[in-house]
Amino acid sequence: DTAVSQTPKYLVTQMGNDKSIKCEQNLGHDTMYWYKQDSKKFLKIMFSYNNKELIINETVPNRFSPKSPDKAHLNLHINSLELGDSAVYFCASSQVSDTQYFGPGTRLTVL
């Protein structure tokens, strides 16, 4: 009965590759988010979608492209991976500005 799920949990890849992370929520929320947690555990928002519409787009390299096929899914595609992209990526969802519920995270390691 997972509320917010992400796949994969771990992702190890070479520099220059393209990879995707998937997120699904079964909470019926309208809004979904991607956050990046760096090696110092600092969490920063990257994107937010409300009903498949991009609402928040922080200063993120355009190699990162979110896609929301429907309001229960928000995927993150990353092109031309760089060493600095290594981090834990968290998906979250909420009902508009209400409490955000987070997924378990995807640990991305770029070699």
Next chain:
Amino acid sequence: AQSVTQPDIHITVSEGASLELRCNYSYGATPYLFWYVQSPGQGLQLLLKYFSGDTLVQGIKGFEAEFKRSQSSFNLRKPSVHWSDAAEYFCAVGPRTGTASKLTFGTGTRLQVTL
């Protein structure tokens, strides 16, 4: 710009001792306030939140937090810590309106519990 300060990077307490984790924020208006906990290798779990009303809020696992508007603080407390409370704790603020909430997180406080 909004910001959240958690002045204690690392705190060690003995099991059974009381705990207070500090959080100060800078925000244009009164925000929504949250405490999340992250156990090693896990996602973030909501401990408690303040939206309005009583400034002392109760959360899960015996935690509570008090909102003090005059001090722009939202400190987290627990009267008796258990070894399983060892984790990273994050304070966060977010707006009260809008279709999406851009949460701003503090840098976290790592809690170590000694037996």
